[in-house]
Amino acid sequence: MIRLENVTKRFSEKTAVDGLTLEVPEGEVCVLIGPSGCGKTTTLRMVNRLIEPTSGRILVNGRDVMSMRPEELRRGLGYVIQSIGLFPHLTVAENIGVVPRLLGWEKPRIADRARELLSLVGLEPDSYLRAYPRQLSGGEAQRVGVARALAADPPVLLMDEPFGAVDPLNRERLQAEFGRIQRELHKTVVFVTHDIDEAIRLADRVAIMRDGRLQQYDTPENVLNRPANKFVHDFVGADRALKRLVRIKVTEVMRPAPQAAIDDAPEAMRERAGAGRFVYLTDDEGRLAGWLDTDDIRDDAVADAITTVDRLQATVARDASLRDALSRMLGLGFRSIAVTDDEGRIMGEVTFAAIEAVMSEAEEHRGPTADGEGA
Ligand SMILES: Nc1ncnc2c1ncn2[C@@H]1O[C@H](COP(=O)(O)OP(=O)(O)OP(=O)(O)O)[C@@H](O)[C@H]1O
Numbered sequence: 001m002i003r004l005e006n007v008t009k010r011f012s013e014k015t016a017v018d019g020l021t022l023e024v025p026e027g028e029v030c031v032l033i034g035p036s037g038c039g040k041t042t043t044l045r046m047v048n049r050l051i052e053p054t055s056g057r058i059l060v061n062g063r064d065v066m067s068m069r070p071e072e073l074r075r076g077l078g079y080v081i082q083s084i085g086l087f088p089h090l091t092v093a094e095n096i097g098v099v100p101r102l103l104g105w106e107k108p109r110i111a112d113r114a115r116e117l118l119s120l121v122g123l124e125p126d127s128y129l130r131a132y133p134r135q136l137s138g139g140e141a142q143r144v145g146v147a148r149a150l151a152a153d154p155p156v157l158l159m160d161e162p163f164g165a166v167d168p169l170n171r172e173r174l175q176a177e178f179g180r181i182q183r184e185l186h187k188t189v190v191f192v193t194h195d196i197d198e199a200i201r202l203a204d205r206v207a208i209m210r211d212g213r214l215q216q217y218d219t220p221e222n223v224l225n226r227p228a229n230k231f232v233h234d235f236v237g238a239d240r241a242l243k244r245l246v247r248i249k250v251t252e253v254m255r256p257a258p259q260a261a262i263d264d265a266p267e268a269m270r271e272r273a274g275a276g277r278f279v280y281l282t283d284d285e286g287r288l289a290g291w292l293d294t295d296d297i298r299d300d301a302v303a304d305a306i307t308t309v310d311r312l313q314a315t316v317a318r319d320a321s322l323r324d325a326l327s328r329m330l331g332l333g334f335r336s337i338a339v340t341d342d343e344g345r346i347m348g349e350v351t352f353a354a355i356e357a358v359m360s361e362a363e364e365h366r367g368p369t370a371d372g373e374g375a
């Protein structure tokens with residue numbers, strides 16, 4: 001657990017952090033977000049004592065950080081710094097092994113750990129272990145930075161824009177991976193970002209800062225539905241209803257979908273459709289092969305009414321968000337999309353109408369503050 005009590009940091013004239021009170025419960029992800037210069041990095045660096053507060057108190061697991069030796073404190077805190085900060089004269093493996101070495105781990109254990117972590121962040125160990133930082137792209141170096149922070153399995157992670165230098169595709173992959181790691185390891189995390197979508201996707205709670213002051217500290221849902229003031233409202237953006245979809249899994253609004261085997265008899269297929277228009281057609285492993293549009297059946301010939309598809313393109317996985325489903329549907333021009341389990345079998349479908357219903361619900365929940373002060 002991390003607790004900041006009325007923490008202020010002044011650099012001569014400049015107040016970088018101003019009376020910040022914030023508690024991050026154990027095992028939760030707090031995302032700090034706000035415009036450049038609002039005090040995010042300063043806040044993180046006070047938690048591991050790279051900067052000392054001018055006033056106020058910071059507790060990590062109940063202990064005042066000012067009462068701990070900095071080295072001892074920092075070994076319990078994995079830190080990913082904004083400018084990556086790999087040691088240039090050490091290989092990737094040696095960079096990842098810095099803290100384990102300090103902790104006196106045996107060499108083979110450190111080597112195994114480096115391999116394991118590189119795979120985890122999506123870098124092929126054999127290609128990267130012996131590389132030097134100057135041989136890495138910005139995004140690769142950043143991922144090594146994340147691996148290094150995780151190396152000694154610290155209970156607390158401080159991450160300063162850890163995916164800032166990664167391209168959008170890899171960034172999404174890393175965010176998904178981070179989500180998975182977090183569901184498994186339950187670290188207490190303070191995560192800094194500029195990217196509101198990243199914040200909404202990853203946070204248990206979002207802390208929105210402006211000029212060193214906390215504007216709102218709340219769940220992503222509440223930040224979107226009930227912005228505390230005009231600044232938060234504007235910061236979150238006009239597409240709040242759309243952003244909310246990131247927080248909802250397709251399985252939450254999925255409904256059963258009629259299915260038939262693609263080699264079934266035409267009568268059987270039609271029967272499966274019931275009163276509906278479409279039937280999903282599956283291969284012999286229960287995976288999507290295409291669909292039948294009963295409106296297109298002429299003279300009992302189903303062949304013309306069957307569309308075959310690439311199942312990876314035309315389905316979303318069970319852990320996809322409604323936002324993922326919506327953008328896939330818009331891209332393909334579909335009114336619904338099949339949801340698949342880990343084996344690729346159809347579990348059900350999400351319809352455009354169901355997503356629309358969720359979005360209008362979000363609009364109804366708009367708080368009086370936002371309505372009163374909104375643009
Ligand atoms: N060592 C320092 N001396 C003087 N001023 C500083 C120092 N470090 C930070 N500041 C100032 O404190 C404010 C907050 O800086 P900080 O680095 O915490 O911002 P940030 O929110 O992390 O911004 P960014 O999103 O650009 O990384 C800024 O106005 C910055 O100029």
Ligand SMILES: [Mg+2]
Nearest residue numbers: 040041042082
């Ligand atoms: Mg910063």
